[in-house]
Amino acid sequence: MFFMKYVFGFLVCTCLIFISTYPSNVQAQQKYTIYLDADFSGATASSLSIQQGINTALAEVDHQLQGIKFDVATKDHRANSLRSKRNLEAFLADERALVVFSGLHSPPLLANKDFINENKILLLDPWAAAGPITRSSSTENWIFRLSIDDSNAGSFISQKALEQGFSKPYLLLEDTGWGRSNKKTMTQALKDAAIKPVGLSWFNWGAGKNHAKVLLRDIKASGADVIFFVGNSAEGATFTQAMVELPQDIRLPIRSHWGITGGDFTEKVSATQREKVDLQFIQTNFSFLNDDLSMFAQRVLALAIESNNDIKNKRDINAQTGFIHAYDLTRIMIAAIKQVKLTGNKNKDSQLIHQALESLEQPVQGLLKNYQRPFTPYSKDNPNAHEALTIADYSMGKFNKSNEVVLLK
Structure with a gap:
């Protein structure tokens, strides 16, 4: 009897230890976070529209890629470059944070550009337009833009x-x-x-x-x-x-x-x-106010309404630029992730995605256009390498x- 109680007690303790450690490890392996570092105080409409665009594109893949769940964490830098840097530092300390999306303002990106590139922070820019943002002074360039380029x-x-x-x-x-x-x-x-x-x-x-x-x-x-x-x-x-x-x-x-x-x-x-x-x-x-929306755009709009509680119709998408660019850029990010095998290691995976972004093998359909290899490897001789749009995409x-x-x- 004593022996059986001993064995039973041992098994219970072992199970408790297993239960207390295993799920958290699995959960950690199954989640990645996208940081949205933007101005949610003074430029609220633009920041919310970017968030909506990201969420809609993620909804197309049920917020999961290769068994890993993707969610979005909003960080309000209030148009302050120092506050934005603190958000970037928090991103570096977060083992489950994989990508940063930026917002409307260029000054935080200009002030922190070297910090971003030196620390290899994978940053996707769907709005901020200042020309130098995507032109690195070194061989490291981790900022990709799908927006107007000044x-x-x-x-x-x-x-x-x-x-x-x-x-x-x-x-x-x-x-x-x-x-x-x-x-x-x-x-x-x-x-x-x-x-x-x-x-x-x-x-x-x-x-x-x-x-x-x-x-x-x-x-x-x-x-x-x-x-x-x-x-x-x-x-x-x-x-x-x-x-x-x-x-x-x-x-x-x-x-x-x-x-x-x-x-x-x-x-x-x-x-x-x-x-x-x-x-x-x-x-x-x-x-979305165009009279001749394609079937693709109509499907995106329907999903936007389904995926975002604050969108009831196309006129609820304020600052449409943010939604459109963030949606297209997230689709490109998803295509890059599908092209690689995620490891669960933040640093390794961001490097893999960076390489894939510069060498996409398949075209990506977006709202603005069909993207044929939107990004290429950056060098000072190829200053437009991390620009997905050209002047032909403006109006x-x-x-x-x-x-x-x-x-x-």
């Missing part, structure tokens, strides 16, 4: 403005790395067209309306016939409101970067106010009376 954006905005008959542009840019990269490309594009900007003014985040009015009056006095604006939603709303409140003969057309679409611009600047300003901005050339857009972004043919 190396081309300035040229595109300038080209479209000149096609509309403007010839005296004034540059009104936010004083950040993003603004400075656009100054370079816009100035060069205008130079190629034998045009020199009438003037240049810088502004900081949080610029006030009175300051904006003074600047706008000075711009009008310079003889400019159009303003090239580079800024985010908050400052875009301030300058647009200031323009509306000026006498009609002082108001100038605005051709803007897309930063104004990533926040609450349409809540601050009503449709009635927007009718008083000629405002257009750069976009990429797909929208101009505007807000309609329903606060929606519509593309201009």
